[in-house]
Amino acid sequence: MQYETLTYDLTDGLAVITLNRPDKMNALTRQMRAEVAHAAKAAGDDARALVLTGAGRAFCSGQDLGDGGSAANPDLERTLRDEYAPMLMAITECPVPTIAAVNGPAAGAGANLALAADVVIAKESAYFLQAFTRIGLIPDAGGTWFMPRQVGMAKAMGASLFAEKIPARQAEAWGLIWEAVADDAFEAHWKARAEYLAKGPTKAFQGVKTALRGTYGKTLEEQLEIEASLQGECGHSRDFQEGVVAFLEKRPASFEGR
Known part of the structure; x- marks a missing residue:
């Protein structure tokens, strides 16, 4: 356009x-x-x-x-x-x-x-x-x-x-x-x-937005379930894998956004 x-x-x-x-x-x-x-x-x-x-x-x-x-x-x-x-x-x-x-x-x-x-x-x-x-x-x-x-x-x-x-x-x-x-x-x-x-962990950022913007009107129990679901998705991302390896190797992480 x-x-x-x-x-x-x-x-x-x-x-x-x-x-x-x-x-x-x-x-x-x-x-x-x-x-x-x-x-x-x-x-x-x-x-x-x-x-x-x-x-x-x-x-x-x-x-x-x-x-x-x-x-x-x-x-x-x-x-x-x-x-x-x-x-x-x-x-x-x-x-x-x-x-x-x-x-x-x-x-x-x-x-x-x-x-x-x-x-x-x-x-x-x-x-x-x-x-x-x-x-x-x-x-x-x-x-x-x-x-x-x-x-x-x-x-x-x-x-x-x-x-x-x-x-x-x-x-x-x-x-x-x-x-x-x-x-x-x-x-x-x-x-x-x-x-x-x-340059950051894009999937994690997406999860932050989803969790925080959706929190109004939720009970704590409902929000804990949302956190668990979103964290489960993040845990399968390449950025999480890279973040853990970088932490253990004491170097800055190189996130791909996926």
């Missing part, structure tokens, strides 16, 4: 999707949502890790209110069901580890697009903003699901009602994201993190 609103690079098992509308702070259009969904699915087939980031000074400023007359005559219910949901599910269901490398402001649906990733690494100068009530809406794009689970109801409610910026360091302290990184070290840092995942 030829992408117009993003770039897609696949090198040494690492796929990088870069939202590429820097003049619009990477605001989301119908075309961009479709392209992100397509690229995330491609990464799941071809890569061992996926990074989502933005071009220019912003990660993503949310919905482009000028896209297709969305502000004048919106059908928000259809847009969320038919366009946002497939994009977000393509990211959350991606079988390989995903990182959102938040290089700048992440606002509205852009903040929640970042939270859909397995790990969020943000530039220290970046911020997250649930801007929806500023224009008379509720958080969407998964925001009402991600935030309470990651920061608790009190902070999720305050962030949603007051629509105030959450600086990256504060987001890290809250547990909303994995880590905030100094601006001058940001790019090298997320690349090192991503390369680690792309």
